[in-house]
Amino acid sequence: MKNSLKYSTVFLLLFLTTPEYLYSQSGDQLFLSNCRACHTVGGGKLVGPDLKDVTTRRTEQWLLSFIKSSQTLINSGDKDAVALFNEYNKVQMPDQNLSEAQIKDILAYITKESQSASTTNVVDKGESIKHPVIGKSLAEANRDDINTGKEYFEGTIRFANGGPSCISCHNVDHADMISGGLFAIDLTLTVSRLGPTGVHAMITNPGFPAMKTSFQNNSITPEEAFYLTAFLMKANSDSEFGVVKNSSGFLFNTGLMGSAFLFIVFGGIWWDRKRKSVNHDIFKRQIKSK
Ligand code: HEC
Ligand code: HEC
The missing domain is CATH 1.10.760.10 (Cytochrome c-like domain)
Incomplete structure (x- = not known):
């Protein structure tokens, strides 16, 4: 709990200081650091669609709005955006903290890559590829x-x-x-x-x-x-397959039992206080002084 508090603070600080440092990157670097986790150009579907030829399939205006904030476009009811979102199991593409100029640089990179990329070069989505470092799949x-x-x-x-x-x-x-x-x-x-x-x-x-x-x-x-x-x-x-033993239930239950136990113990120790509360004494005094 303490840790997560600490991390949220660290995260907040990082978050407030990051955008600057994206500014000096070119289209291909921007693509690598912001898009490549989910997209290829001509390498097949990943988390999101293969972006090969996307700049000819869609208008620039559409691409700019979608990339900036796909959810805003989807919520506005744009038919193509909604269809795409549903096709991709409602996986949200995160909003991109990028300027219009940066997005245009990325689009230029995608256009350039699309010309050389062959569609046969399909990424194996399977879990059977040997991991380069570990040496097994x-x-x-x-x-x-x-x-x-x-x-x-x-x-x-x-x-x-x-x-x-x-x-x-x-x-x-x-x-x-x-x-x-x-x-x-x-x-x-x-x-x-x-x-x-x-x-x-x-x-x-x-x-x-x-x-x-x-x-x-x-x-x-x-x-x-x-x-x-x-x-x-x-x-x-x-x-x-329903194997999960819900351990949060375990934590909750032990927590509940623990607090019940403490209530009983403290209730016993301060029984007097509970019966004759401080207020009770003041109340009696007040009545007397009338
Ligand atoms: C976390 C994964 C993720 C990241 C990162 C991401 N996208 Fe996406 N993108 C998606 C998904 C998923 C879709 C499919 C639509 C949907 O589900 O909202 C999509 C759709 C798109 C589309 C529409 C494609 C089409 O066929 O019309 C474009 C264009 C696009 N992304 C560009 C980008 C660019 C440029 C970046 C980097 C600046 C980027 N995306 C970063 C997941 C991602
Ligand atoms: C600072 C908080 C934070 C930490 C730490 C973090 N994540 Fe995330 N992660 C997020 C957020 C925010 C999202 C976007 C989805 C959402 O809105 O909840 C996300 C998304 C993901 C997704 C995509 C989920 C999906 O189905 O769309 C995966 C996978 C993931 N994280 C794995 C990890 C792993 C593994 C770690 C540890 C190495 C990790 N995360 C650490 C905040 C975090």
Whole structure:
């Protein structure tokens, strides 16, 4: 609890000081640091659509509004935006804290990339790709890997670059785990939403402002992302098969029993006070002095 308070403060400070530092980046750098976690250009679908030729499929005005704040456009009832949002399982594209000039730079980069990108170069969304650092695929993750991921998630093991533990913002329902922060979306079923590679991409290169600011100077290493993803895959499948023992229920119940116990003990110790309250004495005195 104390930790999450501390992190929210740190996060707030970071958040207030970041936008400046994006300003000197070019279109391809901006794309890499803001969009690549979710999009490719000609590399296939990731969390969001492949952006190859998007600048010819959509008008510039539409692209500017969508990229700046997709939810604003969707809520305004724009048909194309709503259709796209539904097609992508209502996964929200985060609002981008970018100037119009920066978005135009990104669009120019996408246009340029679209010309050279071939559509055959499709990203394998599967969990069968060997992880470059770990040397095995997510599908091969074993119990130790999953447990390491859980410990990273909870903050039992610190991240090499010192980022905040995931549990300070996110909850995951998993056996023997205390409930996590409510600040951000519950991650129990996130693998069903984004796919294992989408989750992995999101962790190594987070797209949401709140998460991004927490990790841009403390990036999660590829190994850490592997373990975290393995853990989230396990939590996801357990909960789909209904294996989850809800430990937040356990915490709540012990809390309840604990406070009931204290009420009884203190009620006993200060029984007198409860029966004849201070007010009661004052009340009697007042009546007497009448
Ligand atoms: C966290 C993931 C995420 C990030 C980061 C992200 N997007 Fe998206 N984007 C999506 C999703 C998901 C959609 C599909 C629409 C929806 O669900 O709202 C989308 C849709 C789009 C579309 C519409 C595509 C089409 O086929 O019409 C464009 C354009 C786009 N994004 C551009 C960008 C740009 C540029 C950036 C970086 C500045 C970016 N996105 C960052 C997830 C993301
Ligand atoms: C400072 C708070 C914060 C921390 C710490 C944090 N996140 Fe996030 N995360 C967010 C926010 C905010 C979102 C955007 C979704 C939302 O609005 O809740 C998000 C989104 C995500 C998503 C996309 C979820 C989806 O289904 O759309 C994943 C996956 C994720 N975080 C994983 C992690 C992991 C793993 C860690 C630990 C390494 C972590 N996060 C740490 C705030 C945080």
